[in-house]
Amino acid sequence: GESVGLHLPTLSVQEGDNSIINCAYSNSASDYFIWYKQESGKGPQFIIDIRSNMDKRQGQRVTVLLNKTVKHLSLQIAATQPGDSAVYFCAENVRSNDYKLSFGAGTTVTVRA
């Protein structure tokens, strides 16, 4: 069954505000997590990843937070722009499964002008 999920299927954000997208996972053995962005008509594109030995990682305008205690992952987007409108997926990898990723259903983010 699905081991990765997102709290909300849709998120509407005012341009310039910060966005927070949440993801819950159930497999405590997962040691690698990744966020993807999928725009309409395109395949998923890598945003940021984090390993289980970290609880925070920052990229350009994005921050991923990992709370292993409650098995929760979040993606924060600072100063959300119209180009951030897309579907966002979290995925997890369990070490023993080598390259296999398990994906959540996705959150559709819509940025309001």
Add this chain to the structure above:
Amino acid sequence: ETGVTQTPRHLVMGMTNKKSLKCEQHLGHNAMYWYKQSAKKPLELMFVYNFKEQTENNSVPSRFSPECPNSSHLFLHLHTLQPEDSALYLCASSEGNEQFFGPGTRLTVL
């Protein structure tokens, strides 16, 4: 844009047709994947190839037949599909954990 290309981008086929989807990666990766993406559902992993050897078949019906002639090319042969097989089929490649996706083939089965 990405190092993973897929053809065709769109395909409409009848249930009795035979067609093939093609994926090519220019990244020098050793692993390649086929995923099915249906509306409102998580990506479903179908097949995994590692160094041209199939390492995973995720209970996929036999009407889907993968082929990996070399580490840069991956095919998905389709025959006698059902309307519920209509979806976006995504190819990906990887060298480690991070997977790089192609743009997908939008398949419609009539």
